Amino acid sequence: MTLGQPPRSSRGLIGVLGAQAASLSANRLLLIAVPWFVLTTTGSVAKTGLIAFCQITPFVLAQALAGPLIDRVGPRRISIAGDVVSTSAAVTVPLLYAADALPLWALMALMAVLGAGEGPASAAKSVFIPSVTRAAGAPLERGTGLTTAVERTATVVGPAVAGVVVAAFGGPRAFWLAAVLFGLAAVITAATLADPVPDPAERATTEIDGYFARLREGATFLRQDGLLRAIVAMLIATNLLDQAFIAVLLPVWARASGHGAETVGLVVSIFGATSILGALVAAKYGTRLPRRAMYMTGLVIGGVPRFAAMALGLPLWAVLATFAVGGVGSGFINPILGAVSYERIPTRLLGRVRALTTALTWSGIPFGGLFGAAVIAMAGVSGALWIVGGCYLVAIVLPALRPEWSQMRRHLSSARVSTEPARITAERSRQTTYTLSGADALPKNPPESGGG
Numbered sequence: 035m036t037l038g039q040p041p042r043s044s045r046g047l048i049g050v051l052g053a054q055a056a057s058l059s060a061n062r063l064l065l066i067a068v069p070w071f072v073l074t075t076t077g078s079v080a081k082t083g084l085i086a087f088c089q090i091t092p093f094v095l096a097q098a099l100a101g102p103l104i105d106r107v108g109p110r111r112i113s114i115a116g117d118v119v120s121t122s123a124a125v126t127v128p129l130l131y132a133a134d135a136l137p138l139w140a141l142m143a144l145m146a147v148l149g150a151g152e153g154p155a156s157a158a159k160s161v162f163i164p165s166v167t168r169a170a171g172a173p174l175e176r177g178t179g180l181t182t183a184v185e186r187t188a189t190v191v192g193p194a195v196a197g198v199v200v201a202a203f204g205g206p207r208a209f210w211l212a213a214v215l216f217g218l219a220a221v222i223t224a225a226t227l228a229d230p231v232p233d234p235a236e237r238a239t240t241e242i243d244g245y246f247a248r249l250r251e252g253a254t255f256l257r258q259d260g261l262l263r264a265i266v267a268m269l270i271a272t273n274l275l276d277q278a279f280i281a282v283l284l285p286v287w288a289r290a291s292g293h294g295a296e297t298v299g300l301v302v303s304i305f306g307a308t309s310i311l312g313a314l315v316a317a318k319y320g321t322r323l324p325r326r327a328m329y330m331t332g333l334v335i336g337g338v339p340r341f342a343a344m345a346l347g348l349p350l351w352a353v354l355a356t357f358a359v360g361g362v363g364s365g366f367i368n369p370i371l372g373a374v375s376y377e378r379i380p381t382r383l384l385g386r387v388r389a390l391t392t393a394l395t396w397s398g399i400p401f402g403g404l405f406g407a408a409v410i411a412m413a414g415v416s417g418a419l420w421i422v423g424g425c426y427l428v429a430i431v432l433p434a435l436r437p438e439w440s441q442m443r444r445h446l447s448s449a450r451v452s453t454e455p456a457r458i459t460a461e462r463s464r465q466t467t468y469t470l471s472g473a474d475a476l477p478k479n480p481p482e483s484g485g486g
Contacts (some may be wrong), residue, residue: 042169043169045243046169046227046228047167048226050163050181050223051221053113053223053226054216056216056219056222057155058205060120060211060219061196062191062196063208063215064208065196067199070200070295071208072085072141072430076138081311083406084142085138085403086281086282087400087404088146088149089145089148092149093149093153093154093156093399094153094393097156098393099459100153100157100389101252101389102245102384104157105248105384105386106245106248109157109229110224112156113155114220117155117217117220117223121216122147124210124216125213127141127144128298131304151255157392158387159223160378161384161385163177164177164381165230165231168228175316175373176318177372178316178317178371179314179318180313181372182313182365182368182369187306193299193302193306194300196295197300198296199211238468252390255383260441260460261438262375264433265371265374266395267392268433268434270398271398272333272426273396275355275422276399279340279341279402279406288345290415299356301354305336308358310365312361312363312364313365313366315366316328316369325370326439329367333430335362337426338423340423341419341426342356342423370442374442409422
């Protein structure tokens with residue numbers, strides 16, 4: 035330890051990983067339990083997609099609007115409050131169902147409340163990652179890789195538990211378990227985490243006043259960063275298609291193939307289990323891997339083959355094998371995206387930019403269930419899988435042709451992208467502009483290059 039530097043501590047990193055593990059497990063559990071609960075109780079694919087829409091839309095909107103509050107109030111308070119709201123909504127669903135007082139509109143409203151609490155809480159937790167990783171004396175890829183490993187582990191545990199709980203005890207019991215997990219996340223956050231402080235290497239800036247001015251400041255930063263814009267555009271499309279797959283296509287395929295909720299959970303869990311391996315490799319060797327090459331390879335392997343395997347009517351063991359291979363590739367995606375994002379966003383803007391970025395990438399998700407239901411109605415289950423898989427391939431390839439993608443190879447951990455508000459008088463404008471200077475400057479149209 036260098037004289038004058040604080041001692042290393044892993045308490046914060048362990049805390050944020052624990053809080054994310056609990057809340058993400060609850061999310062993944064409901065991801066399986068809610069569509070299956072609606073599909074089996076109503077028999078309607080359209081209503082299944084509608085419930086998914088009602089949960090995701092408030093998630094996206096609340097998350098986008100919460101950014102300035104996260105930076106102003108602090109991510110700790112926002113995370114705790116959001117998890118408490120999600121806990122309350124999750125508890126109310128089985129209580130009303132047991133009293134035979136849960137009409138469709140009430141379930142829609144409760145899922146909206148749950149999403150509105152979960153969105154800001156999720157964004158707030160992500161703000162802790164750079165500071166707690168720095169406090170632990172670890173490289174940024176280590177923090178993002180471990181975060182992804184936790185997320186993938188939750189993807190294994192949540193759906194597997196959901197499949198067992200739904201099959202053995204019915205859908206309402208899954209809501210009780212989700213409520214316990216959301217509550218646990220709030221407790222862990224309260225006990226282990228403190229609001230982050232800026233990296234000492236960052237250039238000091240002056241905070242502006244006003245909620246809308248801060249919101250606009252975050253949007254300005256995102257708009258002026260070409261690489262983040264390109265990534266967001268690609269993720270909007272792929273997230274919509276992933277939601278169509280997980281919320282509608284997968285359960286409908288399972289039911290049409292004679293499988294049950296446990297098969298849905300098994301498919302998703304296998305994908306998540308193997309992706310843990312990829313995430314751990316990224317956490318260990320991420321600083322030495324070519325970012326761009328690994329990112330695109332992971333997307334192609336993890337995104338496209340699963341649609342073909344299911345559409346071709348392959349036996350279950352072959353479908354599971356396809357998901358296992360795809361999971362390994364997908365494990366590299368989030369560590370790379372997270373490192374790129376955190377390197378380019380200053381600490382004081384993390385809440386609003388991360389929240390806005392995540393909200394934008396999730397903006398297509400509310401329509402994913404509706405899109406999946408519409409494609410099935412138009413082309414049947416097999417045809418819908420081919421159509422969605424083809425769209426996924428296009429969504430991956432087209433944005434990757436843009437020149438901004440070559441900037442992904444740059445490591446800015448020792449020279450973080452910094453920002454300075456332009457000297458614009460209050461009478462003329464409140465908008466802030468951002469520039470890169472000196473060695474940090476990137477060309478507007480950088481040449482394409484191999485590697486990451």
